[in-house]
Amino acid sequence: MGVISETKKHLTTGSECPPLKPGTLRCYSMKFCPYAQRTRLVLAAKGVPHEIVNINLKAKPEWYLAKSATGGKVPGLELDDHFATESLITCDLLEELYPQPALYPTDPWLKARDRLMVELFGSVSSLTYQMYRAMGDAQKIKQISEDFNTKLQIFEKELVERGTPFFFGDRPGMLDLMIWPWVERFPAARKLGVTSLPTGEMPPPPPEIKHFHEWVMRMTQHPEVKSCSVTTEDHMKFIKSFIAGNPDYDMEISSV
Ligand SMILES: N[C@@H](CCC(=O)N[C@@H](CS)C(=O)NCC(=O)O)C(=O)O
Helix, strand or coil: CCEEEECCCCECCCCCCCCCCCCCEEEEECCCCHHHHHHHHHHHHHCCCEEEEEECCCCCCHHHHHHCCCCCCCCEEEECCEEEECHHHHHHHHHHHCCCCCCCCCCHHHHHHHHHHHHHHHHHHHHHHHHHHCCCCHHHHHHHHHHHHHHHHHHHHHHHHHCCCCCCCCCCCHHHHHHHHHHHCHHHHHHCCCCCCCCCCCCCCCHHHHHHHHHHHHHHHCHHHHHCCCCHHHHHHHHHHHHCCCCCCCCCCCCC
16 A cells, blocks of 8 residues: 555665655655554555665664664654654654645644543553563563553543544544554453453453454454554564564564
8 A cells, every 4th residue: 555665674784775766755664663653554544655664673774873863763754855753753744745634633622632642542552561571470461451451441431432433533543543553462462461452352351441442343454554564473473582682573474
């Protein structure tokens, strides 16, 4: 969906920067990075033609470090002599550059509400990292599972109040897309021991997050979301290599 080309390998120190074609948008990414996934989801939702250049984050190319003001983090977006980084900034930039289809509500108050919800989701995404570190510690995992449920109830309540299939309405909007990458990793988290998480799979999660669970199922089936997804097995494999301190960026991945 709009992807013109993608580097098969993650480019490393000593590599050459692939020549930029005038007028072609480029997204710097890492195949398993949830932040870069945000930008790729917005590109997919808008159907913007773009190329993807994958970056090895353990051995970053010198030329990528030179472009970036954030130590060579992904995502990065480049067009001609412009470069932007930080997931939320790149996604808002795409919304301004390519207004259709719109991903924010037109009412400024509702847009502010969406932004607040993205901000609040930060406490859910940080739990996923705590969980990876707690792997094998049953007591800690239990505590983290309870924290997940408490925090997800804010999103459950929001969906109930909005009464729409997605936070945005009939299709995913910015809020849906900004929180999705971490939710996509819930099944991996579940396999790692956090059994209460809604994953769209059986057994269903506790009734307190029923609507959120249904939203997960809708998102999982959505074509734009699918086009940027990685399977649970591949997430698990990558998470294990990441925790072991040896992230396997170039591992073979299967299609969703
Ligand atoms: N706040 C940044 C976080 C991006 C980020 O941490 N990306 C990770 C990959 S998932 C990265 O580039 N890590 C390499 C590094 O920190 O040097 C954003 O929202 O874009």
